[in-house]
Amino acid sequence: MTIQELPFDLYVQILEQLTPLTDSDESIIVLISCLKASTSLRTAASVSRLWEPHYRVRYTICDPAKEQSRKQSTGGDWRLMYLERRRIDLETLDILFKIVTERGDGRLERAREVNAMFSFDAWNALEIAANYPLPETFREPGAPEQRPVPPHAVPIRFWAQMLLGAIARSDAVRTWGELISNDTPQAFELSFACVSSFFVYPPMKVLSQLEELTTLCKAYFIERQIPLDPAEFTSDTGKLRLVCTSICDFLWSCGFEAADGQRFHMLQNRFPHLFLTTHKATIPISLVYVFVCIARKMGVTAAPVDFPTRVLAVVSSPDPDVSEFFVDVFGSRTQAVLTLHDDIPHFLTQAGITATSMLHGISPASSTSMLVRASRNVLASVYNFPAGAVPEVVLHTAFYASLVVNVIFMNNHRYLLNIMKHINWFLLDLLPVLVDSLTPLLNTHLQEQLTTHCKAIMDDEKEAAATSHPRSALAREVKFFVGMVFKHAAPGYVGYIRLGSAEDWIREMGVDTLSRGRHQPFYHALTQSGSSRYVAEDNIRTTCLEPADVRRIFVDAPGAGRYFEDLTQVDGRARFLLSPELNAAYPDDEAFGDQWLKQGED
Structure with a gap:
């Protein structure tokens, strides 16, 4: 049976009705399908102006120099420009997935790669990833139906946000660096x-x-x-x-x-x-x-x-x-x-x-003097700010921005040392921001200092990636596990076990006064407010989370997104499902925690 084709102009008018979407490919899939169909449909779907609204809605952020080059190389054809940005999206998401699933300093190199190759051209794809739908456990009651939750959605959101930050901060540092010679x-x-x-x-x-x-x-x-x-x-x-x-x-x-x-x-x-x-x-x-x-x-x-x-x-x-x-x-x-x-x-x-x-x-x-004055306003405000008035990550970010301004324009080593105290909140900044963007702006002495600090962090990352903690290799019995939700016996705060312990903390906190003293396991925990604590096993009590607290986890403790993917609660006990990173570091704890949840702590 022969299907009679519609006039070319009618095809174009029909395709013009497709709704441009920010975070969905539905309309674009239709256009792509038409490109693979009959000659008339393919010709209609190739009309440049059909792609323009989709491009403008989807790609709101770009690297200006790269965008200009893209317009020149495509002759301003919106279809070709869209397909080029889509190629960048796919490469960016592929690298992001490797950042999520791998451990060690390779993450830092991959962040550098995205920043160097794409910069702000990767922004929109990463922004969509940073807002992937959450598992149902973490959603607000009555929230509208969402798209399917992709695998590892929570750690993808976390690392996408980290990568967005590295791109933005690298650009900021380079912009400020230009003021040194052209203010x-x-x-x-x-x-x-x-x-x-x-x-x-x-x-x-x-x-x-x-x-x-x-x-x-x-x-x-x-x-x-x-x-x-x-x-x-x-x-x-x-x-x-x-x-x-x-x-x-x-x-x-x-x-x-x-x-x-x-x-x-x-x-x-x-x-x-x-x-x-x-x-x-x-x-x-x-x-x-x-x-x-x-x-x-x-x-x-x-x-x-x-x-x-x-x-x-x-x-x-x-x-x-x-x-x-x-x-x-x-x-x-x-x-x-x-x-x-x-x-x-x-x-x-x-x-x-x-x-x-x-x-x-x-x-x-000058712009420089205004930036320095603004940064000192921030530092003064932070020092005088009531504790708990803003999330801890906001305080660290404010410090970080102000310290970077001062180290660029004042070349003072004290600011540099303070930057290194905050960098563990910005996990992908080391190479794209500090090494590639900040180091060239500093004097020789500060360059050497910064390079030394960054190398030490990368060495630590390599060592951590090469380390695994199977329960079978533990020298003593460890009662609890990574991912457990607990309540501290004394201060009463709620936290989530994520790592091991440290000898210096054991001495400082006087844990020898506990019933089992230092001869017991210690756990590195993340609190509901986002701060890190060490906890002795004697001080851990089982608990579960209220629904309101569950929904605020990634707001109050955004670092939890790095380690955990979902939450399971049964009869007053709760545990997080581990991210690929923690699964690799603690290969037995997922199964151990699942068994503990089913049988109780005994």
Whole structure:
């Protein structure tokens, strides 16, 4: 039977109805199937514009240089560009799976490989992997039906997040390194956005948010008949001041405001991805950053000023008849515009600044000086922050970002030593971030120090990968196992056994006072809050987890995703199913734990 084909244009119109999807291949599978069908369908499915919406929805992040090269090599054909990005996705996911299933320093080399070959081109595929559906145990009740859970979904999510972080932080370090020789006013927007890269938030998202704010600001101006033409407002002092005060008014109308009281010391209002969204009540430097970025996009010559008591903005004009002035964004509800003659001397005197050193306090600041000041704000905030106010991983990330800024621009070995204290929270950063991106920016002495530290960590990784702990090889009876959920007998915290123990801890904690003293097994545990502890066997009590605690495991203790895949609870006892990494390190504990769960601890 002969099937009559439809007109070419009708095929194209039908294929145009396919919905672009971020994390599903359903629509693309249809297009691919058409490419393998009849000549007419194949020709229709090859039309470039059909692929454009799918490309734009799926691939929101890219390496700009690689994207430009891709457009040139494909002639701007969206189908060919999509297929090239899909090839990168598959290579990235293949490497990610090896990171999940292998142990040792090979992971670090694979992270370096992804970063060097693909950088941000791997972002969208990794972001999808970092959000794979969780096993049912960890889902919120009543959550909508999800896609099937892939094998090893939990450790894949964990390592995908680690790899995303390594890519973003490597890019941030390289961007900051360029400031050493080329610190231009134009670099301010991007270099400050890169602070959020340490929180796995790519700078292009921050830049996009600033563009959206600028568009809204222009609409705000049009509605209020405020001048938008730079040729008009830059040649008139009154109009230029009106534009600047109106930008401040616009920001307040969007929810931005001066943080007061305890809010002023909140860690979250130091980082662009947060002070642009959930923490708009923020500090002067953050408000000035937003003001300067919007003002520049609207044709105002604006720059931050590293003023002693409060970061300000300075505004100038190409017209010599228009004097420069300062904008106090933080204090703009009281007085936005400050003049050099009437206001600044009083501020400087209050800060104890003499006339001879006044110039530094009122000159446009470099991006470097703003980054260093921002990093020190973070360090001061962290030291004064109440314990438990934010997740532990957030504190380590904030420290890490601030220390890296300082080691790049201050070349101080103390900052480098402190970085190494936090690096175990960022497990794939060693080669792509520290060795490949940071080391070339340092002086010879610091390069040698960093290289030595990194080599020691890689040696430890190799040694750990070569080590296995079968229960048959244990010198004494070990009652419990890796993956067990327990409650500590004294402090009462809940934790999850993940490794062995250490002799120095045994001495420090005075465990010889316990009934069996040091002559008992000790376990390395992860607590519900995400911190690591050593626990003596005498202090371990069986327990299970409340549903609310189960659902928060990977929020409060994200490191659990590295070690565990699922959770089983029976009659007041609970154990995690082990990740490939722990299964290889403790080959008998999965079966032992399963038997323990069925029979009870006795």
